[in-house]
Amino acid sequence: MTEMTVDRVIDARGMACPGPLMSLIGAIRQAQVGQVLEVWSTDAGSATDIPAWVAKARHELVEVADHADHTRFVVRKAR
Amino acid sequence: MPARIVVLGGGVGGTLAANLLARRLGRDARVTVVDPTGMHVYQPGFLYAALGKANGRWLARDERTLLRDDVELIVEAATRVEAEQGVVRLGHGGSLAWDYLVLATGARLLLDQVPGLVEGAHEFYSLEGALRLREALRSFGGGRVLVGVAGIPYKCPPAPVEFTLMLDQYLRKRGVRDKSELTLLSPLNRAFTIEPASKLVQPLMEARGIGLETFFNVESVDPAAGTVSSLEGDKAAYDLLVLVPPHAGQAVVEASGLGDAGGWVPTDRTTLQHLRHERVFALGDATDLPISKSGSTAHFEAPVIASRIASLVRGTAPKVNYGGRVMCFLETGDGKATALRFDYEHPPVPPAPSRVWHAAKWAFNRLYWETVPQGRIPDNPLPRRTR
Numbered sequence: 001m002t003e004m005t006v007d008r009v010i011d012a013r014g015m016a017c018p019g020p021l022m023s024l025i026g027a028i029r030q031a032q033v034g035q036v037l038e039v040w041s042t043d044a045g046s047a048t049d050i051p052a053w054v055a056k057a058r059h060e061l062v063e064v065a066d067h068a069d070h071t072r073f074v075v076r077k078a079r
Numbered sequence: 080m081p082a083r084i085v086v087l088g089g090g091v092g093g094t095l096a097a098n099l100l101a102r103r104l105g106r107d108a109r110v111t112v113v114d115p116t117g118m119h120v121y122q123p124g125f126l127y128a129a130l131g132k133a134n135g136r137w138l139a140r141d142e143r144t145l146l147r148d149d150v151e152l153i154v155e156a157a158t159r160v161e162a163e164q165g166v167v168r169l170g171h172g173g174s175l176a177w178d179y180l181v182l183a184t185g186a187r188l189l190l191d192q193v194p195g196l197v198e199g200a201h202e203f204y205s206l207e208g209a210l211r212l213r214e215a216l217r218s219f220g221g222g223r224v225l226v227g228v229a230g231i232p233y234k235c236p237p238a239p240v241e242f243t244l245m246l247d248q249y250l251r252k253r254g255v256r257d258k259s260e261l262t263l264l265s266p267l268n269r270a271f272t273i274e275p276a277s278k279l280v281q282p283l284m285e286a287r288g289i290g291l292e293t294f295f296n297v298e299s300v301d302p303a304a305g306t307v308s309s310l311e312g313d314k315a316a317y318d319l320l321v322l323v324p325p326h327a328g329q330a331v332v333e334a335s336g337l338g339d340a341g342g343w344v345p346t347d348r349t350t351l352q353h354l355r356h357e358r359v360f361a362l363g364d365a366t367d368l369p370i371s372k373s374g375s376t377a378h379f380e381a382p383v384i385a386s387r388i389a390s391l392v393r394g395t396a397p398k399v400n401y402g403g404r405v406m407c408f409l410e411t412g413d414g415k416a417t418a419l420r421f422d423y424e425h426p427p428v429p430p431a432p433s434r435v436w437h438a439a440k441w442a443f444n445r446l447y448w449e450t451v452p453q454g455r456i457p458d459n460p461l462p463r464r465t466r
Contacts, residue, residue, distance in 0.1 A: 011348065012369040014403055014423030018236045019272040023369035025296055026231030029310070030340050043426075045274055052268055056294045057311045 004062070006074065007035040013042045013070050021049045024075065028059065031077045036062065040070045047071065082108045082392040085167055085177040087157050087331065089114030089142040090122075092363035092377030093183030094452040097150045099385035102454070107392055110150045111175060113167065117142050117154035120206065121447055122234070123374060126242055126410075129203040129212045130249050133444075138206060145452040157184075160335040162356045179358050179388045182337070182344050184329040186234060186364040186372060192325040193229045195300030199307075200322040203242065204234065212321065216249065221258025222318030224250075225307060228266045229297040230325025232343075234364055234372040237409040237419070239263065239323055240271050240280055244412035246321075247287050262290035264297065264307070264315065276409060276419060276429045283411055283432070297322055326372070328365060343367035348423075349400040351384050360384045371405050378451055379404040408440040416440050 010027055012020035020041035027037050039050070047064075050073050054061045063074040082104070086097045089112050101110045119142045127133035143152055156170035160180065167175045188204055190197050201212040226243045243263045250256040263270060263284070269277040270284060270291055284291060298310040300320065307322075308314045328342025337353065338344055344361035345354040346368055353359035362384055363377030370376060380401055387397035403423030410416045416436035421427040430436070450456050 010369055015369045016421045016426050017273055017371045017405065017419065018232060018369065019267075020369070021267060022231055022236070022272050025266055029231060029296070049268055053294055057296075 004036060004074075006038045007031065009038045009040070011040050013040050016043070019043060020046045020073075021053055024050060024073070025053065025057075028057070028075070028077050033077050033079060036074060036076050039073045039075070040067075041073065042070050046073065050075075081106060082178045083176055084108050084110045084179045084181070084388060084392075085175055086110065086112045086181040086183055087114075087160075087167065088112075088183035088185055088363075088365070089117070089119055089145075089152070090183060090185050090363065090377065091374040091451060092381050093181065094119060094142065094145050095378060095381035095454055096181050096183060096362065096384050098145075098147050098452065099382055099454050100388060101147050101150045103385060103389040104392055105149075111153060112142070112146060112150060113153045113155060113157050113169070113175070114142055115154070115156040115170070117152065119145055119452070121444075122204075124444060125203045125206060125209040126238060126245070127444070128206065129209040129242070130216070130245055131213050135206055135210065137445075140448060145448070157331045158334065159331065160337060160359075162335065162337060162353075162359055165358070177358075179391070180360070181384055181388075182332065182353075182359065182361040182365050183363055183377070184332060184365045186326040187329055187342075189230070189325045189327050193297065193299060193322070195302050196229060196322060196324060199300035199302030199305075200229075200320040202322055202324050203238075204324055204326075215319065216246075219250075219253075219255065219259075219319060221255040223260045223262070223316060224319045224321070225262050225264055225315055225317040226321045227264030227295060227297045227307065227323070229322045231266060231296070232369075232372055233323045233326050235407070236272055236371055236373075237276070237407065239265075241410040242321065243289060244280070244283065244287075245410055247289055248412040260290065261288075262292055262315070264292045264295035264309070266294070266296045268293045271409075273419060273427050273429070275427065276417065279417060279429060279432060280409075280411065287412075326364075332365065339367050341367075348403070350387065350397070351380055351401050352387075360388065370403060371407065373405065373407055374451075375407045376405050378456070379406075382454070408436060408443070410437065410440065 332338040346366035362380035386399040415432040
């Protein structure tokens with residue numbers, strides 16, 4: 001994988017509400033096209049919810065990586 | 080010399096933090112609250128006001144009546160914080176020096192950030208918006224009603240679901256429900272972010288004939304065509320549109336270089352300190368934490384900040400951390416509600432909707448003024464059931 005700059009990290013570990021996906025949507029709304037955002041989630045539902053929204057909203061899911069206590073989702077704002 | 084502590088904002092978090100600091104530190108501190116209006120508003124009441132169940136009179140009180148006598152109140156806007164110098168500039172030209180600063184500045188609404196929202200949509204996130212919506216609903220004769228979200232983050236994540244369920248009940252009572260189509264436009268792939276709560280709510284919506292559009296994050300409104308568009312590329316037609324408006328942090332945070340791109344304060348999730356300024360703390364809606372923006376969050380954060388600042392003033396190591404605690408009610412209509420209690424370690428396990436939780440919420444709405452701002456609610460009023 002090529003080196004990539006992450007423009008913003010959202011640490012949503014343990015944050016049930018509004019939750020990792022909602023936080024990601026908010027951050028994408030604020031970001032510039034081309035910027036890369038990273039979300040840390042401990043919510044099992046994120047594994048389906050986040051890719052589903054990223055596909056529906058036509059952004060790019062760059063990486064999903066499992067870590068000891070959370071999953072990291074890297075998303076690029078595509079439009 | 081007593082420590083100078085300035086609290087910007089006289090909402091739930093600011094008022095409670097100021098009272099707790101004055102109580103703990105006594106003569107060792109001089110606590111000052113700066114608030115631009117001097118009025119304390121009970122924002123959870125807006126939902127009820129919009130549906131004709133509350134009036135403006137019991138939703139606001141003079142902030143002075145909620146503060147201890149030994150807390151100073153300055154009714155003036157704070158225009159700029161100079162964090163390195165420990166100074167706050169005030170709207171009428173004066174300034175205040177501080178040793179510790181608490182940013183309890185809340186959120187502001189940016190209605191004009193979404194094209195067509197002001198002209199085409201209603202909202203219940205301000206008192207005037209709620210009362211305007213109430214009047215529109217009184218004369219609503221039926222049609223397509225859409226409830227949606229036009230910006231994230233927003234205060235009280237369950238509010239659009241609660242409003243939709245309560246509006247269903249309201250329209251039935253008024254005898255216009257059978258002439259109406261009611262649809263919730265959810266930003267997510269379910270009705271509500273907390274999955275177990277969504278599982279309680281979605282069958283209720285189905286049973287009551289309430290539609291659900293998923294992944295619909297409102298991007299613009301076309302008032303002439305009567306349509307609303309999502310950033311996911313969908314469109315829906317309405318006769319009455321109710322939207323949660325976009326939110327941002329306060330101008331003073333932005334003007335002082337203390338916020339992120341949205342004006343939210345970069346805050347440590349456990350110490351509630353500003354990430355760049357150790358003598359600056361933030362709580363409630365003002366922070367950038369991806370946690371519920373709600374009075375409940377501020378209510379549980381204020382004692383942490385009060386304890387930490389008191390330790391610093393007394394020269395001891397701060398011991399109390401914020402554990403992500405939030406407790407809120409979720410109205411499900413027909414006089415029932417459920418409750419959401421959670422923290423960083425414990426996800427919510429909402430009980431089945433019942434009249435008991437609705438009664439608890441209603442009692443809380445009335446008891447708020449005599450309990451929460453003064454710190455009279457015990458720290459753990461409702462022990463969590465462990466999973």
